[in-house]
Amino acid sequence: MQTAVKQVRDLAIEQPSSVRVFESFGIDYCCGGRKPLEQVCNEQQISLTQVLDMLAKAEQAAPEPVEPWTTRSCSDLVEHIVHQCHAPTRTELARLDALSYKVRNRHGANHPELSQVEALVQQVADEMMPHMDKEEKVLFPYIVSLERAHQAGAPRPYAFFGSVAHPIATMMAEHDIVGGALASIRQLTHNFELPEGACPTYHALYTTLADFERLTHRHVHLENNVLFPRAIALAEPE
Numbered sequence: 001m002q003t004a005v006k007q008v009r010d011l012a013i014e015q016p017s018s019v020r021v022f023e024s025f026g027i028d029y030c031c032g033g034r035k036p037l038e039q040v041c042n043e044q045q046i047s048l049t050q051v052l053d054m055l056a057k058a059e060q061a062a063p064e065p066v067e068p069w070t071t072r073s074c075s076d077l078v079e080h081i082v083h084q085c086h087a088p089t090r091t092e093l094a095r096l097d098a099l100s101y102k103v104r105n106r107h108g109a110n111h112p113e114l115s116q117v118e119a120l121v122q123q124v125a126d127e128m129m130p131h132m133d134k135e136e137k138v139l140f141p142y143i144v145s146l147e148r149a150h151q152a153g154a155p156r157p158y159a160f161f162g163s164v165a166h167p168i169a170t171m172m173a174e175h176d177i178v179g180g181a182l183a184s185i186r187q188l189t190h191n192f193e194l195p196e197g198a199c200p201t202y203h204a205l206y207t208t209l210a211d212f213e214r215l216t217h218r219h220v221h222l223e224n225n226v227l228f229p230r231a232i233a234l235a236e237p238e
């Protein structure tokens with residue numbers, strides 16, 4: 001069936017990437033979603049061609065390529081983490097906040113686990129937002145300066161926190177808290193298994209949670225397993 005004549009809610013379910021496109025156009029894919037896409041575009045005076053084009057692009061958006069990080073500099077890795085992990089984490093946490101509230105508000109009476117999911121999403125956000133700020137403002141610039149000093153044969157730069165191992169231990173402990181909260185979400189939702197007849201917003205919440213978990217796992221892996229050990233090695237006495 002052509003995309004234009006499919007119902008918006010069906011597109012939101014079949015093609016999860018479409019949800020972001022619909023959000024960007026203010027297209028209601030939930031309660032008002034039982035209409036063909038072309039009709040919705042017509043009613044809201046939105047260009048159908050433009051929406052179809054964005055839907056195709058959203059679906060084609062390739063997953064992040066596998067980078068040989070071990071051969072790249074810490075400064076490249078830091079830039080990658082900030083742009084490819086931290087930026088989407090902030091965007092997705094804002095979406096998850098709204099989605100978890102909306103789904104709990106509508107379906108919480110029949111699905112009590114949704115209150116816990118909402119609280120866990122809040123816990124992840126409360127942990128991650130200051131965590132990323134600390135990395136970007138303190139730890140990452142220090143790691144970059146350590147690398148520069150090492151390359152220039154200069155002494156290690158001064159740090160108010162003493163050894164770089166101290167903030168790294170704190171960051172890794174915070175990663176564990178977030179990982180635990182995400183694991184609890186997965187458990188509570190039975191591996192993001194949707195209940196019978198779940199509405200598109202429910203679908204969007206679970207898809208976003210699953211994507212967020214993937215993103216966070218990749219993010220934490222790059223820090224715990226690639227960046228941090230290299231920073232500790234750079235800080236070791238020659």
Ligand SMILES: [Fe+2]
Nearest residue numbers: 081132135223
């Ligand atoms: Fe990070």
Ligand SMILES: [Fe+2]
Nearest residue numbers: 135171175223
């Ligand atoms: Fe981190």
